[in-house]
Amino acid sequence: YCAEQFVNDGSIGSDVLKAIKRSMAADYSRVLSQKVFVGQCRLVRMGFWQGGIPGLGLRRLQLDKAGQPKGILARYEYKNLQTDRIVLVPGPPEEIAIVRLIFDQFVRARKTQLEIARLLNKRGIVTDLNRAWTRESVNHIIGCEKYIGHNVWNRRSAKLKLKWVFNPPSQWVRADNAFDAIVDPKIFSRAQAKVRAQSVLMSREQMLAALSKLLEKRGKLTRSIIDAAPECPPAARYRARFGDLLRTYAMIAHTPRRDFTWFDTNKHLRAMRAGIIRDLLTAIENVGGHAVHDEEHDVIRINGEMTVAMATSRCQATCCGYPRWVTGIERKPEPDVSVLIRMNPDNQTIRDYLIAATNEMKYLTAGLTANNGAKLDAFLFKSLRPLVALAERTAIRELC
Structure with missing residues (x-):
């Protein structure tokens, strides 16, 4: 479309031709997008990794077109040939030990995600992104099926640079047992059962009631206080449900001491x-x-x-x-x-x-x-x- 030689003479014929060519270009883009998506789904079902950070305890291994290993890719390194493929393999033993510790503390020691995060931070352990642990980062580890070898893709997507949306499980593309597991599948299943029991959807009234009790107990509210309270949903969930924390505070008749004008x-x-x-x-x-x-x-x-x-x-x-x-x-x-x-x-x-x-x-x-x-x-x-x-x-x- 960019190489088309349009005549800008203002005639009806040139205007009609531009509209037709523009429609043809848009249709070509739509068809190409569908082909790319179908190709990505095919590679995922074959067990190949389709981008993203591998995560703690895992590494990306580059394979040639014959399936022979070419080397481990470091962060910000990518394959250099279109015919090459990427799979996940177990990472350093010390990182694998951290992942297994998280599952062990969650399932056997019956600790919450927040308690596990505090334990890891106390020991001076950081995430794969070199950050301190939070309840959300621990919960992300617990919910990742790649730790039992499952390749799951298209959990969320963004079309045409729009906002990211979470797709229903029916739209997920997956390949089970595509990688080597570093966590026992039985422990992983027990962890998911515990997460489902914890994540019973609270109504708006229940969320606000829990926040009011926390305010009465602590005398003030901040994001860190809300995240540290096991009886309350995390602050991110309040922002997602009510828009922002200031609006949430207004719903429980709480005025922060700090001026937020x-x-x-x-x-x-x-x-x-x-x-x-x-x-x-x-x-x-x-x-x-x-x-x-x-x-x-x-x-x-x-x-x-x-x-x-x-x-x-x-x-x-x-x-x-x-x-x-x-x-x-x-x-x-x-x-x-x-x-x-x-x-x-x-x-x-x-x-x-x-x-x-x-x-x-x-x-x-x-x-x-x-x-x-x-x-x-x-x-x-x-x-x-x-x-x-x-x-x-x-x-x-x-x-x-």
């Missing part, structure tokens, strides 16, 4: 910044320039010549009551121009815009005040018009 302010600033970026792109297009928002690096690319990074700065009062704005636009790679949107003390309306080359911004480590001297205040503007003027294009014939 900045949370709503930040939401407002993010929405305002997105609107300013859209308006800037439109303004540049109106003066003959071209601008796109590179969401991956969060920069604006103007005319293919320069990059602009934009950030908002809340107005904060110093101990003496004077306004102050914190600077800091960190992008990799660094943009050519940086724009800092300074807010008024109410943090609802815009005071001005600091538009400067990024190398000038590096000297603003102490932040901005109401008066910064002519060297800095010369970059302050009431609108983004100077930036639009930089992107404006003028035909050569108008200069002759």
